[in-house]
Every structure is written in C-alpha cells, then in structure tokens.
Amino acid sequence: MSLDKSEAFTAQTEALRLGDRKERGLWRRFRFFLQDHPRPLEWAWKLAQMVLRRMGRPFEWLGVKRASRWVKPLEEIVKRPIFDCQMCGQCILHSTGMTCPMTCPKKLRNGPCGGVRMDGSCEVTPEAACIWVKAVERSRHTSYHLDIGKLNPPVDWQLHETASWVTFAVGRDEVTTGSGRGPHHAAEVISK
Numbered sequence: 001m002s003l004d005k006s007e008a009f010t011a012q013t014e015a016l017r018l019g020d021r022k023e024r025g026l027w028r029r030f031r032f033f034l035q036d037h038p039r040p041l042e043w044a045w046k047l048a049q050m051v052l053r054r055m056g057r058p059f060e061w062l063g064v065k066r067a068s069r070w071v072k073p074l075e076e077i078v079k080r081p082i083f084d085c086q087m088c089g090q091c092i093l094h095s096t097g098m099t100c101p102m103t104c105p106k107k108l109r110n111g112p113c114g115g116v117r118m119d120g121s122c123e124v125t126p127e128a129a130c131i132w133v134k135a136v137e138r139s140r141h142t143s144y145h146l147d148i149g150k151l152n153p154p155v156d157w158q159l160h161e162t163a164s165w166v167t168f169a170v171g172r173d174e175v176t177t178g179s180g181r182g183p184h185h186a187a188e189v190i191s192k
C-alpha cells in the first residue's frame with residue numbers, strides 16, 4: 001500500500017470513528033434498537049417493494065439518472081439516519097438483517113473479513129462490533145434469513161450516489177458481470 005493510500009485509509013477510519021462518537025446518545029440507541037428488532041423495518045421494506053415495483057415503468061421512461069435526482073433526497077432522508085446509508089445504489093439491506101454492509105470499513109458485501117476478532121469486534125475499529133456479526137444475528141429475526149448467504153456482486157462504484165429505490169424498481173440493481181443475462185456493467189444501466 002503506498003503512503004497516500006495508507007493515509008487515505010487512516011483518514012477514512014478516523015472519520016468513521018468520529019461519526020461513531022458524534023452519534024452517541026438517544027438517537028443512536030434508538031436506531032440500534034430498531035435494527036436489533038428488524039421486523040418493522042422488514043415490513044416497511046415489503047411495503048416499499050410493492051410501491052417500487054409499480055414505479056419501474058415511469059423510472060425506465062425517465063431514465064435512471066434523472067429519476068434518481070428526484071428520488072435520492074427522499075431515500076437519503078429515510079435511510080441515512082436509520083441505517084447510516086452510504087448511497088451505494090445497490091441496496092442489499094433486507095438480506096443482511098437490515099444492517100448496511102457499506103458501513104463496514106472495508107465495504108465488504110459477502111461476509112466478514114479474516115480480521116474479525118474472537119469477541120466479534122471489528123479489526124479496524126475494535127471498539128465497534130463487526131457489522132457482519134450483527135448482520136448474521138439480526139437476519140435470524142427476518143424472513144430473509146436464508147439470503148444472508150447470497151453471493152452479492154462486487155459493489156459497482158459507478159452506481160454510488162444513485163437512488164437504490166430507482167435501480168431496484170427498474171431491476172438493474174444486481175449487475176452481475178460475466179452473467180449471460182441482464183446488463184454486464186453499471187455503465188449500461190446509468191448511461192441514459
């Protein structure tokens with residue numbers, strides 16, 4: 001790792017720690033309570049799915065980028081305070097026990113790294129629990145618990161800051177490079 005990358009990594013880690021400290025208090029306790037009891041969040045997602053499936057055509061007509069400009073602020077207002085959503089544009093929250101995988105300092109989307117400690121804490125921020133340990137525990141309380149083992153495609157950073165509600169609605173959130181079906185690259189998805 002070059003010095004620049006190492007410095008950037010340290011800065012990002014420090015920012016995560018700072019964010020963690022800033023959030024201490026009532027809201028932080030409330031949101032962890034919500035996530036630890038994810039059933040109501042799951043019901044909300046099921047309701048949202050029903051609405052979003054009906055929005056596929058209008059979003060297709062508008063184009064992902066343009067639709068996202070309208071939808072993203074709303075999605076951020078809802079998801080940032082509860083899930084610390086990083087707007088990756090490819091939401092897999094329901095399959096990870098309503099725990100955002102992008103809050104992992106290493107942004108891992110297919111389970112924990114080899115650095116998770118014996119007590120279940122994070123290698124990078126030892127004072128915090130590994131988000132994948134939380135995800136596995138929380139997913140047991142949802143009807144999507146089998147999806148925790150689903151192999152997720154690597155996050156495509158070209159979808160970063162795109163509304164995942166839009167990419168879900170148009171069926172383009174699962175970009176599986178190398179697959180014989182569907183789009184192979186996010187550029188195909190957001191080029192409109």
Ligand code: SF4
Pocket residue numbers: 079083084085086087088089090091092093100101102103164
């Ligand atoms: S859209 Fe991405 S960053 Fe936001 S909650 Fe879902 S998985 Fe996390």
